[in-house]
Every structure is written in C-alpha cells, then in structure tokens.
Amino acid sequence: MRTKIVNLPLLLNREEIYPFLNIGPISGPLPANIHRLVDTYVKRVTQLARPQGLIRVCPINSTTRGRVTLDDAGLVITGAGATGHFTDCEKVTLLAATLGPRIDQCLAELQQRAGAADAFIFNAVAAAAAEHTIETLDALAVQDIRRGAYYPTARFSPGYGGWPLESQQEFVACIDGEQIGLSVTPHHLLQPVKSITAVIGWSRLPVTRSYEQPREKPCRSPLTCRDCPLKEKCQNPMREPLGPGSDL
Amino acid sequence: MMANFITTLQNQVLLGDGAMGTMLVEQGLPPGENPELWMITHPQAVQEVSRAYLTAGSQVLQTNTFGASALKLGEYGAARRVEEINKKAAQLVREVAQDQAFVAGIMGPSGQFPAPLGTLDWTELVEVFGRQAQALEAGGVDFIFLETFSDLGEIRAALFAAKKYTRLPVACSLTYTKGRTLTGTSPRVAAIVLEAMGADCIGANCSTGAAELLAIMEEYRQHTGLPLLVEPNAGMPELINGQTIFKETPADMARFAEPFRALGVNLLGACCGSTPAHIKAMGEALTSRQPAPRREQSDPPVMRLASRSRAVTIGSSELPVLIGERINPSARKAVAAALKQQDWDFIIQEGASQLEAGAQLLDLNTGLAGGDETRLLPAGVQQLQMSLDCPLVLDCTNPAALEKGLQEFQGKALINSVNGDEKSLRAILPLAKKYGAAVLGLTLNEKGIPAGAEERLAIATEIIATAESYGLPREDIIIDCLVLTAATSPEMAMETVRAISLVKEHLGVGTVLGLSNVSHGLPQRSWLNAAFLSLTLGAGLDAAIANPLNQRIKETMIAGALLTGRDQGARNYLTQAGKTAVPAGVPADQDRGQVExxxxxxxxxxxxxxxxxxxxxxxxxxxxxxxxxxxxxxxxxxxxxxxxxxxxxxxxxxxxxxxxxxxxxxxxxxxNFPRQKAAQGGTIVIGTVKGDIHDIGKNIVTALLENHGFRVVDLGKSVPAEAFLEAARQEKADVVALSALMTTTMVEMPQVIDLLKKELPEVKVIVGGAVVTAAYAREIGADGYGADAVEAVHLVRKFCPEQKS
The missing domain is CATH 1.10.1240.10 (Methionine synthase domain)
Known part of the structure; x- marks a missing residue:
C-alpha cells in the first residue's frame, strides 16, 4: 500500500477563521474583546496542533451509477451525489488529515474551566486549522493530479452527497489512518474530532472545483450549495442560487 | 556551448518557452502515459515542440524532464532509467537549439517531502536530485532549472544537489498561491534563503496566472539582486464544447510582458496551457530587451535570516533583535533533562514562550554532557521548525553536528559561533558557505579573550577577512565583543562597550552580545543584565542573546531602541506599551466615566x-x-x-x-445572597443525543439559558434516551432540549422524544443543532425547534411562563 504521510505546517490567517466564528455579513472590524480571544487561541491552537496528513492514490476499478470501486482497496464510494463527480475519473486520491489529540484535550479542558466564549472561539480556530490542513493536503494532491495532465474534481467526504458516514470506518482502514492516530467511533465519527477524510477524483476532462470560486460561495465548505446538507439552514445571503429542481 | 547563460541573462531579457505537457498531448501523448518514458519512443514529437517554440522566438528551451527524478520515475517502475532519460532529453533539445537558444535542464519536485514535513532525509533527497542533474549536464544543458517547487526545504536540497554534482548555473522557481508557497514561503524568504545557497537566478512559475505573479515578482525585486525569471500559466482550464480551453489568450498574456520587464525580470516564459503563439505574442509585446535596473545593496549592510516562513533582519537601521537564550542545557537543568529524555514538547514550549515574550530568533544549544550532539541538534532543528516559525541560531561548535543541523534547517540560520582561532574558522566557515548560513564571530582566539577593545577589534577584523575569503558576504557576519562577569572583572564591562563602538565604526558589521555573562555569579542578575544592555545599545548593539521572559530585559530593549533612534515614530514603543496594540479601526472599549x-x-x-x-x-x-x-x-x-x-x-x-x-x-x-433566590425560570435538561460527540452548540445554549436565569441540568454529550428520561424525572424538568450536529446522529432524536412522550407527556421537548430543521422537528414530534441559541431561549421561555421567584 503506497500511503504517503506528511507533517503539515499550520500558517493560519485571521480571514480563514472568521467563517468558523459564525461571523455573518456584518462589515467592519471585530470588537476588541473578540479580537483578543481570537489572538490567544490562534497561538494556543498553533502550539498544540500536530497537523498530519495521509495521501493515497488508487486507480478506479469500476464506476457504475451510484457506486465507485477502487483497485486494491476495500473502500467503495456510494451515493448519487458523490459518485456523479467521478464519472470521468480514472483514479482517486484519498486524503486524511488531523490536528492530533491535544486539540480535543484542550477543548475539553476549556469547556470545563473557561467560559462558553473561550470554548467556542477555540473550537472555531481549531476548525479553521483543520480546514487549513485539509486544504494544504488538497493542494499537494492537486499538484500531482495536474502534473499528470488530469483535472481534479471537487473534494468529497463520507457523509455528503449520499455517501453514508458509515463508510468512514473502511475509509480510515483503507488509508491506514492509524499512522496518524485516526480512529472511528461506533457512530462513525472521526477521532480526534478535528480530523477530516476526503477523496478527490482524477478527471480526464476539466471540471470546476466549486470552492475555487470563493466570491460566489463564501463559506469554506468544499461542496456546492446543492450538495450541502446545511443548505436549508444556510443564512448566507451570498449563497449560490439552488436553481430549478431544488428541494427547497 | 553558447555564451555563458548567466552573463547573457544579466544583460538581456531572454524569452523562454511555454508548456510542454499540453503540447505533447497535441503531439499524441496518450492519456495516463508518462511523458518522460513516452519521449524515448517518440523523440521527434518532443523535438517538434521545441522547434515550434524556437520558431516562436524562444531563446531558452526546456528539456522534457520535469518528472525524471528517480522518485517520480520509480512510480512507473523506471527509477533505474534516470541517466538514460535525462541525457536523452537534453540531447534532443540541444539538437534543436544548436547555438540559437540556451537549453534548460528541467527538474521538478520529487513528489515527496524532506523531513520534517515528509519522511525523506536530506542525504536521500540530495542524491535523487544530484543523479538527475548530472545526467542533464552530461546531455549538454546550459543550466539546471528547478521548476514548480512548492516547498522551500525541497528546492533547497535540489539546489544544493545541482551545485554539488554539476558545474552549471542553477535557476530556482517556486509556485505561489495568494502570495505564499504551499508550505508558507514568501518571495522575500525564498530570495534570502536561495540567494545564500548560491542560486544564480530565482523567480516563480505556474501559480494562478500572470496577474498574481506581478505582485510576486515585485516582492522578489525588492529583496534580491539576482536575475529574475517568471513563467505564468495561461489561467485555469475549462471544458468548452468538449474542448479543454485555457482562458488566457496569447494577447492576454502579452499584456503582461512589458510590466514584467519593468519589474526587472530577465527570463520571461510561460507555463501550463501556453503555446508557441503565446510566446510569440509575448516576445512581440516587449518593447526592449534591456533589463530594468535593479536595487542597490543596502548601506549599512543588513543581515537577513529566515525560517521557512519568516524573515528577520539585523542591522543598524533595524530594531535591535532579541535572541532567546533559554534552550541551553548547560545553563538550565530542566532543558538538560528534557534533551536527555528527548522531551521535545518541553523544548518547543520553551521556544514558544520566548517568542511570545518578544524574541525574534531562538538560540538552540543541544550540547548535553554525555549526549550525542550529531543526533540531538538535527532533531532539535526539525522539532522547532515544525512548530515555530522563527529563524534559528545554531549554538554549536562541533562541525559534524553543525553540518547535520544546517542540512535540516529549511531556512537561513545563524551559526553560533566561530572565533579568531584559525582552527575554528577553517572548520566552520566552509559549512556556512555550503549551507547558506550567517556566522556569529566571537572576539577571542587561541590565547583567550583579549583585555582591550582594540585587540578585540583586531580579532573581529581577522574573522571578517577570513570569512570573506571563503565567499561569505560581509553582511552575513555578526560580531560578539564578549563580556566577562562583573563578579570578577567589573572594570572590564566598559571595555566591551568600547569594543562594540569600535567594531561598528571600523568594520560596519552587526554586533551581538551574550548578555547574561555579565551577571554570572551575582544576585539580582536582571539588574545587571538590563543596565548592561542599556549601555551596549547606546554603543550600537544590534542583537542580544538574553532571556526574553525577563520583563526588565524586554522593557530595556524596547526603550533602548527608541532612545537610540532605531524606532521610527516610536511605533514599536507605543505598540509594546499597549497604546496601539489593537489594530486601527477596531472599536475601543467605550468610556465608562460618568454613566449611571x-x-x-x-x-x-x-x-x-x-x-x-x-x-x-x-x-x-x-x-x-x-x-x-x-x-x-x-x-x-x-x-x-x-x-x-x-x-x-x-x-x-x-x-x-x-x-x-x-x-x-x-x-x-x-x-452572596443565597436566601434571596434569583429569579428561577424553570428547569431544563439538556444534552447531545447518543452517538454525537459535538457539543459546542449545546454548551452555548446551556450558557445562554443559565444566563437568563434558568436552572440547567447538562447531561453532556452522547446521551442515551433513557438517561434523558431519568434526569427529566428526577430533576422535575419543564423542558428537555436535544442537540445533534450530524445527519447520522439526529436520527436518535425521535427515539428520545417517543420515550419522553410516553413516560412524561407533560414535559416539553425542543430540538436544535446544525443539521436539524423546523420541518424535521415537526416530523419527529418535537414541541419546538430553535435555529440558534437565542431562539432556544425564547422557546424555553414560552414553555416555562411562570416565574418561580
């Protein structure tokens, strides 16, 4: 199994954190007290996190409607929303990223000892850090994909696009998640909590990666609004129009 | 061979070529095929591409060897063919170029990362790149062109290898997104590090298009005197009517040719998606082939150090720099113990706290009695640079250990130290040159520390002359005039101050001081350290190795910088004093003066x-x-x-x-008023449903309910239905609030609701959480749904109308 392990630098900037603070369309600078807390927890998260990632490239064995199987890997990608993205793909890159267990420990401690605001802001910074980590890993994978004269598809994760979260277990096994301390709870959630798994397809034809157009979709989700499970609740006025066929 | 590539480049703007991969696809490269292996069987196709570029006006033609390192070819089972492929590729282009164009031997990233990011060690990586560079040289290329690198550590190793194994000039090009490489390097940092490592030409390629690269090249221009190169791509491809189209037309790309030349670019080409038509248009758009004039060397010289992501400068015109001294096992038992047990978390924490207190550089000393410095120093470097982003000062005089440490440090380090003893100079200076490091010179020699300032000046002069003879620029040398403890030689302290003045006046280099020696063996050390720091800053000291956690030192440094005219507009002083700590525009806390x-x-x-x-x-x-x-x-x-x-x-x-x-x-x-019970709005039992371990949202609702005077019994996360029932019964709850973040866990909610409705029908159940909607809440029979914490409070209010004060 050719899984590549990478330690990743964490170079968070403030703008990456704001979306996770649930900061909506209000313009203008942050109030001073929030600014100070964000500063404190950026430092804390940067110190505690040990961002690591795994990358594995697998050739696609077969693609049928709603089901993508891979060579030499037990993982099966299912769900109409997810598999539709891999129609023109020959390979996929599997990614897993984590910030390590110390972030979870610190969050638990803050919840015990500090106020809700501290825990909330720490959690937001850590979520931004996890997103930053998977973005870096994504960029590494995409470089390889483009170099091979393929086009990267959008990034997809178990739990989205009809791909059940139950696949998380086989995903983590397939990428040898233990190497970076990843495990899955009986309810299919990743541990450490600030971890992400995802898959990118190697397409023969150019495809649009929706999250490369932040002006149209300012949230950090790698999904299009149509595929997003939070679409019904999204308050973002800049949300992509869902268009005809929307179930809203 | 044509005239020297670099000399030509310095006097003329050269036109490079464009994309290889997309052109080879047009020549018939099948999907999924390795372009380098395909070339061996289709040499005429590759030559066709080169010929098209030559006709379009390219003066530099690239070999088709981007992925021809042993590691990349190894992915196709062809690692042993490195020599054959690279040599052949070079020969093919040389045949086309003849003496009409220079041939660039292309080397791309290995696809692996050097430690600490990845698992490859330095020696392995250097061998991989060295092998490829040698084969390209054997095939007749004019220079090695390291292209599309995104990690400074990797390109540094490739540059080192190309320099070590060939006699060719080396051009280095990184790829940028939003002003940084993937692993956080800015053009400024790249310029500092690659220039020190001996690069002959630097710049950027690929990235996200020409417009973004203008800013990148401007930053390069400000920070290096080396020739510059730029090769933007032709935008991101799109599928239009079944065809892969790159957005930037030849005319679009041509608009950038002159602006790039005006920024001082010497080699202008293009990357992914470009064609000979792009190159032709760019060439025609150039109004002159005269390179734009470049920056003058700064005077007085400034020492520039860097980590992978941060640059620090030391010099008379800069703020004095504080170098954290605390990672030193001979001075601190806790550090010795941590190094012995390889407790790197402790060492990292020591570094982090010093940076937080204001240090800009960290001194790393791993000279543990009985420890193996050749192992500890590189390990320490790896650990610190993974977690902290400051440049390091490698405090080590063991050449073998130092070499390993310098290999691992992916930036430009400061070596602490050499002295006037010829043996020390001979052992350390070549390492500084080889690995692009700066050097700290101590004014002592085999006879010890001279008493007088003039003798110390003489040793400093000797150190600088020898360093320059090894090819180190003067700005990469900083002198420590040394201080003895005031416990034994109080009369000597002012001699050090005088020596600093002399060195600044006569040699014009930076000065540094290991400050804490002055107070060795005396009580209240910070009194002496701070007073002496003040005196030396007055004499022109540029950096102090000291304890940044000591408030007195920190304050003296800040105040001293202002009083010695190094803090323009007192900006640093005011920021440190907390007067402008909050960025401009952030609303200050309101005046609380005379308010009711x-x-x-x-x-x-x-x-x-x-x-x-x-x-x-x-x-x-x-x-x-x-x-x-x-x-x-x-x-x-x-x-x-x-x-x-x-x-x-x-x-x-x-x-x-x-x-x-x-x-x-x-x-x-x-x-304080237990009898006068605060208003009690009712009792709420709250928890995250079974299986869900995300509880931030639930905690916010809990806090807000409590703040509104409700009694909240928080059951925590992943709570089974039975536990909700039991708590609701025991606590006599008015409302039970359920939270779930995930679609997979919100399905637990109806089970809790069913149980509660059956056993305690009078209790109201409300639900919320990221994926829960009003419709879902209705569907599962909840009494209410709160979209956010404020709505949850309103709901609870509605369900607990009677205030039980």
Missing amino acids: PKTALQRAILQGQQEIVVPLVQKLLINNDVLSVINEGIIPALETIGGQFARGEAYLPQLILAGDAAKKAFTYLKD
Whole structure:
C-alpha cells in the first residue's frame, strides 16, 4: 500500500477563521474583546496542533451509477451525489488529515474551566486549522493530479452527497489512518474530532472545483450549495442560487 | 556551448518557452502515459515542440524532464532509467537549439517531502536530485532549472544537489498561491534563503496566472539582486464544447510582458496551457530587451535570516533583535533533562514562550554532557521548525553536528559561533558557505579573550577577512565583543562597550552580545543584565542573546531602541506599551466615566467585560435589591444583545461573551445572597443525543439559558434516551432540549422524544443543532425547534411562563 504521510505546517490567517466564528455579513472590524480571544487561541491552537496528513492514490476499478470501486482497496464510494463527480475519473486520491489529540484535550479542558466564549472561539480556530490542513493536503494532491495532465474534481467526504458516514470506518482502514492516530467511533465519527477524510477524483476532462470560486460561495465548505446538507439552514445571503429542481 | 547563460541573462531579457505537457498531448501523448518514458519512443514529437517554440522566438528551451527524478520515475517502475532519460532529453533539445537558444535542464519536485514535513532525509533527497542533474549536464544543458517547487526545504536540497554534482548555473522557481508557497514561503524568504545557497537566478512559475505573479515578482525585486525569471500559466482550464480551453489568450498574456520587464525580470516564459503563439505574442509585446535596473545593496549592510516562513533582519537601521537564550542545557537543568529524555514538547514550549515574550530568533544549544550532539541538534532543528516559525541560531561548535543541523534547517540560520582561532574558522566557515548560513564571530582566539577593545577589534577584523575569503558576504557576519562577569572583572564591562563602538565604526558589521555573562555569579542578575544592555545599545548593539521572559530585559530593549533612534515614530514603543496594540479601526472599549450604574452594568455585559461586572453589581447593590439588579441591570443587556444577534447586528462570539459576563453577575448574586433566590425560570435538561460527540452548540445554549436565569441540568454529550428520561424525572424538568450536529446522529432524536412522550407527556421537548430543521422537528414530534441559541431561549421561555421567584 503506497500511503504517503506528511507533517503539515499550520500558517493560519485571521480571514480563514472568521467563517468558523459564525461571523455573518456584518462589515467592519471585530470588537476588541473578540479580537483578543481570537489572538490567544490562534497561538494556543498553533502550539498544540500536530497537523498530519495521509495521501493515497488508487486507480478506479469500476464506476457504475451510484457506486465507485477502487483497485486494491476495500473502500467503495456510494451515493448519487458523490459518485456523479467521478464519472470521468480514472483514479482517486484519498486524503486524511488531523490536528492530533491535544486539540480535543484542550477543548475539553476549556469547556470545563473557561467560559462558553473561550470554548467556542477555540473550537472555531481549531476548525479553521483543520480546514487549513485539509486544504494544504488538497493542494499537494492537486499538484500531482495536474502534473499528470488530469483535472481534479471537487473534494468529497463520507457523509455528503449520499455517501453514508458509515463508510468512514473502511475509509480510515483503507488509508491506514492509524499512522496518524485516526480512529472511528461506533457512530462513525472521526477521532480526534478535528480530523477530516476526503477523496478527490482524477478527471480526464476539466471540471470546476466549486470552492475555487470563493466570491460566489463564501463559506469554506468544499461542496456546492446543492450538495450541502446545511443548505436549508444556510443564512448566507451570498449563497449560490439552488436553481430549478431544488428541494427547497 | 553558447555564451555563458548567466552573463547573457544579466544583460538581456531572454524569452523562454511555454508548456510542454499540453503540447505533447497535441503531439499524441496518450492519456495516463508518462511523458518522460513516452519521449524515448517518440523523440521527434518532443523535438517538434521545441522547434515550434524556437520558431516562436524562444531563446531558452526546456528539456522534457520535469518528472525524471528517480522518485517520480520509480512510480512507473523506471527509477533505474534516470541517466538514460535525462541525457536523452537534453540531447534532443540541444539538437534543436544548436547555438540559437540556451537549453534548460528541467527538474521538478520529487513528489515527496524532506523531513520534517515528509519522511525523506536530506542525504536521500540530495542524491535523487544530484543523479538527475548530472545526467542533464552530461546531455549538454546550459543550466539546471528547478521548476514548480512548492516547498522551500525541497528546492533547497535540489539546489544544493545541482551545485554539488554539476558545474552549471542553477535557476530556482517556486509556485505561489495568494502570495505564499504551499508550505508558507514568501518571495522575500525564498530570495534570502536561495540567494545564500548560491542560486544564480530565482523567480516563480505556474501559480494562478500572470496577474498574481506581478505582485510576486515585485516582492522578489525588492529583496534580491539576482536575475529574475517568471513563467505564468495561461489561467485555469475549462471544458468548452468538449474542448479543454485555457482562458488566457496569447494577447492576454502579452499584456503582461512589458510590466514584467519593468519589474526587472530577465527570463520571461510561460507555463501550463501556453503555446508557441503565446510566446510569440509575448516576445512581440516587449518593447526592449534591456533589463530594468535593479536595487542597490543596502548601506549599512543588513543581515537577513529566515525560517521557512519568516524573515528577520539585523542591522543598524533595524530594531535591535532579541535572541532567546533559554534552550541551553548547560545553563538550565530542566532543558538538560528534557534533551536527555528527548522531551521535545518541553523544548518547543520553551521556544514558544520566548517568542511570545518578544524574541525574534531562538538560540538552540543541544550540547548535553554525555549526549550525542550529531543526533540531538538535527532533531532539535526539525522539532522547532515544525512548530515555530522563527529563524534559528545554531549554538554549536562541533562541525559534524553543525553540518547535520544546517542540512535540516529549511531556512537561513545563524551559526553560533566561530572565533579568531584559525582552527575554528577553517572548520566552520566552509559549512556556512555550503549551507547558506550567517556566522556569529566571537572576539577571542587561541590565547583567550583579549583585555582591550582594540585587540578585540583586531580579532573581529581577522574573522571578517577570513570569512570573506571563503565567499561569505560581509553582511552575513555578526560580531560578539564578549563580556566577562562583573563578579570578577567589573572594570572590564566598559571595555566591551568600547569594543562594540569600535567594531561598528571600523568594520560596519552587526554586533551581538551574550548578555547574561555579565551577571554570572551575582544576585539580582536582571539588574545587571538590563543596565548592561542599556549601555551596549547606546554603543550600537544590534542583537542580544538574553532571556526574553525577563520583563526588565524586554522593557530595556524596547526603550533602548527608541532612545537610540532605531524606532521610527516610536511605533514599536507605543505598540509594546499597549497604546496601539489593537489594530486601527477596531472599536475601543467605550468610556465608562460618568454613566449611571445600571447602564454601566448593561454596557459591561454587552461588551463582555467579565472583569468589571462584579464591581458594578456590588456598586448597584448599595441602593438596589437583588431582583432589580437582575431585572434592570442584567436581563435588559441580554435582551439587547439577543435582539442584535437575531437582527444580524452582532456576532455569535459577542453573544456568548455577553452571556459569560452575565453569568459572572448571576454567580456573584447566587453566592452572596443565597436566601434571596434569583429569579428561577424553570428547569431544563439538556444534552447531545447518543452517538454525537459535538457539543459546542449545546454548551452555548446551556450558557445562554443559565444566563437568563434558568436552572440547567447538562447531561453532556452522547446521551442515551433513557438517561434523558431519568434526569427529566428526577430533576422535575419543564423542558428537555436535544442537540445533534450530524445527519447520522439526529436520527436518535425521535427515539428520545417517543420515550419522553410516553413516560412524561407533560414535559416539553425542543430540538436544535446544525443539521436539524423546523420541518424535521415537526416530523419527529418535537414541541419546538430553535435555529440558534437565542431562539432556544425564547422557546424555553414560552414553555416555562411562570416565574418561580
């Protein structure tokens, strides 16, 4: 199994954190007290996190409607929303990223000892850090994909696009998640909590990666609004129009 | 061979070529095929591409060897063919170029990362790149072109290898997104590090298009005197009518040719998606082939150091720099113990706390008695550079250990130290040159530390002359005039101050001082350290190796910088003094002067100022009872912020901070007036449903409910249905609140609701959480749904109408 392990630098900037603070369309600078807390927890998260990632490239064995199987890997990608993205793909890159267990420990401690605001802001910074980590890993994978004269598809994760979260277990096994301390709870959630798994397809034809157009979709989700499970609740006025066929 | 490539480049803007991969696809490269292996069987196709570029005006033609390292070819089972492929590729292009164009031997990233990011060690990586570079040289290329690298550590190893194994000039090009490489390097840092490592030409390629690269090249121009190269791509490809189209047309790309030349670019080409038509248009758009004039060397010289992501400068015109001294096993037992056990977390923490206290560089000394420095120093370098982003000072005089440390450090380090002894100079200076490091020179020699300032100046002069003879530029040398302890030689301290003045005046290099020696063996060391720091700053000291955690040192450094004219507009002084610590535009806390106490309390809660809430409550209690403090001081503030949040006029963190402040007030009242019970709005049992371990949202709702005077029994996360029932029964709950973040866990909600409805039908159940919707809440029979914490409070209010005061 050719899984590549990478330690990743964490170079968070403030703008990456704001979306996770649930900061909506209000313009203008942050109030001073929030600014100070964000500063404190950026430092804390940067110190505690040990961002690591795994990358594995697998050739696609077969693609049928709603089901993508891979060579030499037990993982099966299912769900109409997810598999539709891999129609023109020959390979996929599997990614897993984590910030390590110390972030979870610190969050638990803050919840015990500090106020809700501290825990909330720490959690937001850590979520931004996890997103930053998977973005870096994504960029590494995409470089390889483009170099091979393929086009990267959008990034997809178990739990989205009809791909059940139950696949998380086989995903983590397939990428040898233990190497970076990843495990899955009986309810299919990743541990450490600030971890992400995802898959990118190697397409023969150019495809649009929706999250490369932040002006149209300012949230950090790698999904299009149509595929997003939070679409019904999204308050973002800049949300992509869902268009005809929307179930809203 | 043509005229020397670099000399030509310095005097003329050369036109490069464009994309290889997309052109080969047009020549018939099948999908999924390795372009380098395909070339061996289709040499004429590759030559066709080169010929097209030559005809278009390219003066530099690239080999098709981007992925021809042993590691990349190894992915196709062809690692052993490195020599054959690279040599052949070079020969093919040389045949086309003849003496009409230079041939660039292309080397791309290995696809692996050097430690600490990846698992490859330095030696392995250097061998991989060295092998490829040698084969390209054998095939007749004019220079090695390292292209599309995104990690400074990797390109540094490739540059080192190309320099070590060939006699060719080396051009280095990184790829950028939003002004940084993937692993955080800016053009400024790349310029500092690659220039010191001996690069002959530097720049950027690929990235996200020409427009973004203008800013990147401008930054390069400001920070290097080396020739510059740029090769933008032709935008991101799109599929239009079944065809792969790159957005930037030849005319689009041509618009950037002159602006790049004006920025001082010497080699202008193009990357992915470009064609000979792009190159032709770019060539025609150039109004001259004269390179734009470049920057003058700074005077006085400034030492530039860098980590992978941060640059630090030391010099007379800069703020004096504090170098953290605390990672030193001979000075601190805790550090010795940590190094012995390889407790790197402790060492990293030592580094982090010094940086937080104001150090800009960290001195790393791993010279543990009985320890193996050749192992500890590189390990320490790896650990620190993974977690912290400052440049390092490698405090080591063991050449073998130092070499390993320098290999691992992916930036430009400062070596601490050499001295006037010829043996020391001979052992250390070549390492500094080889690995692009700066050097700290101690004014002592085999005879010891001279007493007089003039003798120390003489040793410094000797060190600089020898360093320059090894090819180190003067700005990469900094002199430590040394201080003896005042316990034994108090009369010598001022001699050090005089020596600093002399070195600054006669040699013009930077000066540094290991400050803490002055107080060795004496009590109240910080008195002496700070006083001596003050004296030496007055004499022109540029950097001090000291303890940044000592407040006195830190303050002396800040004040000294202002008083010696190094702090323009007192900007640093004012920031450090807390006067401008909050960035401009951030609203300052409002004046709390003559405000009515209830309004002041409301305002404090609104602004989340926990620390002043209790004193304000105490003040209010002089003339008010507990209930009116709550109803007229605390609750209105919570109502206001809740309303602002609901209208989108306040951020969620502000709402939570206000809640925390209100909680302080409630807690004070509850603790101090237990008999006058605060208003109790009812009892709520809350928890995250079974299987869900995300509880931040639930905790916010809990906090807000408590702040509104409700009694909240928080069952925590992943709570089974039976536990909700039991708690609701025992606590006599009015409302049970369920939270779930995930679609997979929200399905637990109906089970809890069914159980509660069956056993305790009078209890209201409300639900919320990221994926839960009003429709879902109705569907599963919940009594209410809160889209956010404020709505949850309103719901609970609705269900607990009777205040039980």
